[in-house]
Amino acid sequence: MPKTQTILLVDDEQRMLDLVELFLIPHRYKCIKVTDGNEALKVLERERIQLILLDVMMPEMDGWEVCEKIREFSNVPIIMLTARSDKEDLVKGLNIGADDYISKPFNEKELVARVNAVLRRFPEDDDEQNMIKFNGFQLDQETYSLHYLDLTVQLTLKEFHILEAMISRPTKTFTREELMNAAWEYETDTDIRTVDSHIRNLRDKLGKAGLPIDDFLKTVWGIGYKWS
Secondary structure, three states, X not given: OOOOEEEEXXXXXXXXXXXXXXXXXXHOEEEEEEOOHHHHHHHXXXXXXXXXXXXXXXXXXXXXXXXXXXXOOOOOOXXXXXXXXXXXXXXXXXXXXXXEEEEOOOOHHHHHHHHHHHXXXXXOOHHHHOEEEEOOEEEEOOXXXXXXXOEEEEOOHHHHHHHHHHHHOOOOOEEHHHHHHHHHOOOOOOOOOHHHHHHHHHHHHHHHXXXXXXXXXXXEXXXXXXXX
């Protein structure tokens, strides 16, 4: 069975979001719907997205600006949606990084055909599938390293498993016992406070590398730690 692919829908009109989702769901696409550009950027930081359908005419931050901001950190394919058919708009969209363009109104067959065509041209990179992402951080499951912007830090196996547990479930508070189970993966007589030592080492290592670790790795007094 083919893997379900996730499409981010960005439009300030809820009616349009619901209509596009209605067109796509029967074709085994999962849709995440947002009504503004800022929320779209936040979703991209925490979710694995295969394609973006991005409306041009939105208040505050229009589709052009959203597209440009996305291209600063991601190559995810983008299809622009617009009620205008001006060729200059088409050229502008392609020049700033859009991969295709659909003029409203469109029907289900046209939308699905263009979505399928773009996804065939841009198959998901295997490297992307090995990444756990949240708030701009990328945890590489192949190389056991943590990436943030242009910074990369190599982790020990236990450091990796501790971060893997927390970043995979952001905002959850983990007890020391839970983190020990995640990092050691077998019964151990190791003192539970060893987790504290690994957390201290992580903070020191990542902080020295320039990552804003103190903003994300939080101590929850009396319980344990969380990534937020």
